[in-house]
Amino acid sequence: MKALVLTDTKKLELSEVAIPEPAPSEVLVSVKNCGICGTDLHIYHGDPGSAEVTPPVVLGHELAGEVVAIGAEVTQVKVGDRVAVDPNIYCGKCKYCRSGKVHLCSDLSAVGVTRNGGMGEYCTAPEANCYPLPDSMSYEQGAMVEPLSCVLHGFKKLTFRPNDRVFIVGGGFIGMLFLQLVRNYTTGSIVVSEINASKHEVLTQLGATEVVSQITSDLYSQFDVVIECVGKKVTIENAVKCAGKGAQVLLFGVPGPNEVVEIAPYEIFSKELSISGSFINPFTLDEAVKLLDKEVVNIEPLISHRIRLEEVEHVLENYPKLQVSKALITL
Template sequence: MRAAVLRGKRDIAVETDRAEPELRPDEVRVAVSACGICGTDQHIYHGHPGSAAVHPPIVLGHEFAGVVTAVGSAVTGFAAGDRVSVDPNIYCGGCRYCRSGRPQLCDRLQALGVTRDGGMGESCAVPAANCYRLPDEVGDVAGALVEPLGCVLHGFKKLDIRPDYTAVIVGGGFIGQLFLQLVRRQAGRVVVFEPAEGKREQLLRLGADAVFRPDDDEAVRAWNGAADIVIECVGRRESMELAFRTAGKGGQALLFGVSSPETEIAVSPFAVFSKELRIMGSFINPYTHEEAIALIRSRTVDVEGLVSHRFALEEVPEAMREYPRKNVTKGVIVFAAERARESGR
């Protein structure tokens, strides 16, 4: 089969003769239709860890959907032909975190596309327990993007959002746009700080009350200490420090953007103390897949409309190399079967 294989730091290549994955008794084989390119894939590509340590060679891709083509001997809940979205995270079930209802912190966490071959290939072996059937109303590209929406849901549920609260989202990319669609349903006002002028119209369409550039000193001063909720979706020092500046008394600061392990920020402990700030992190997507599918199916959240670039598998090496320069909001690898379906619509 064909697959985009990470061979080392900034070294990814499409192999055309990679062996089909062997199935364990509890697994299904999925012919991948679409696979999202996540910011975490970019981190891994540049030599940083993902949700766990990465040891090349490995097929990246932890956001994907496809069609079941074979089932293991112990699988009873799926059959060939089923369309599925995949939750990539595999928990051990036995560590203290799994046994206390915090599986996302699993001591032995594995993940498709991180510690096991993932969705940037034509076929993938997936534990049946990690597959979720897709309704007809949810296409394959949207099915691939269930996973990032599930991650956003996990962070969203940590927040106490009320109708009289003002929320600030720092970063108006794909993740910021997902948060915006959820937060706008509960908060009284939502403001986004985003440097790219090209995203302004989209952010306003999705429900932002105002969009400001983070280098707009007047806007930054105006929003100093004004937010009840701040959601940081970038992972850079400047954006995180901006998030803390905008957080007001009793504010909640959710650090969602993935930073490099070396990133450090300046935070005033006195501000945390005197404002009674709640600072939270959010890691992966523990059992949020079904809810994410329901939100997409009901059109409560638009995911496919946020896709800015679609790539063929052969384009992956260049796409990964040039990702920042291409101004990609969200990129998705679309495989031949899905391309055929799209052309027939």
């Protein structure tokens, strides 16, 4: 089979490799679509993903496809099923798994991160990690189940009141997912900060009350809910500054592992802010499938590039220049 193998930092090789055999509790998926995530970009440049990455490995953790073979112990998934794959595999034994916080697993592994993933024609995954797709859903939508499930985990950390003023920092793919969820759950105003003016029109169409190109001081202390979707020092610091009294701040954007921000503790104290993080996607994939199937969340305006495996490295090398919102690989 054809697969794109990460062999080292900033080195991808399109190779012919053997089709993997599923273990007794696994299935073999013929991958139809696979998304490129910001985490893939981090891994490509040598940073960790949800876990440490050891090349050689086939990346791709946002994937959907058809089950073409099953292991001897598989009972709930059958050949021919259309599935989205939850990449995250938990040990079930550590104190976090045993207390219901599986996403904080001490021995977390992941399809497309610590084991071969969806940037190849075939991929194995545990039966428990396969979520059936209704016939009404496309494989493109199925590949977006994983990122939406991550956004849902962060979204569920927040409490919205009808007239809350919401600020989303970053109007890229993740910001657009958050925007659609927030608009579906609140009637309040939603302001989005997005430096790329070419995205402003679609952000308005998706429900933004106002879109601004930069964060200025007149936005400070104005918002009841702030969702940071960029993961840069300046955007994280500004997210806290824009939070009003009693506000909730969700830090969702993924910073570099050595990124350090400067936040005045007195601001957290005096405003009585609630600041939280959000890591991967525990128990949210079923809901993500339903939201996409019912088109409560529309991914079509969010996909900026449809590509083949041969084009992936070019996209990763030129991500900012190409103004990628979401690149989707067709296999």
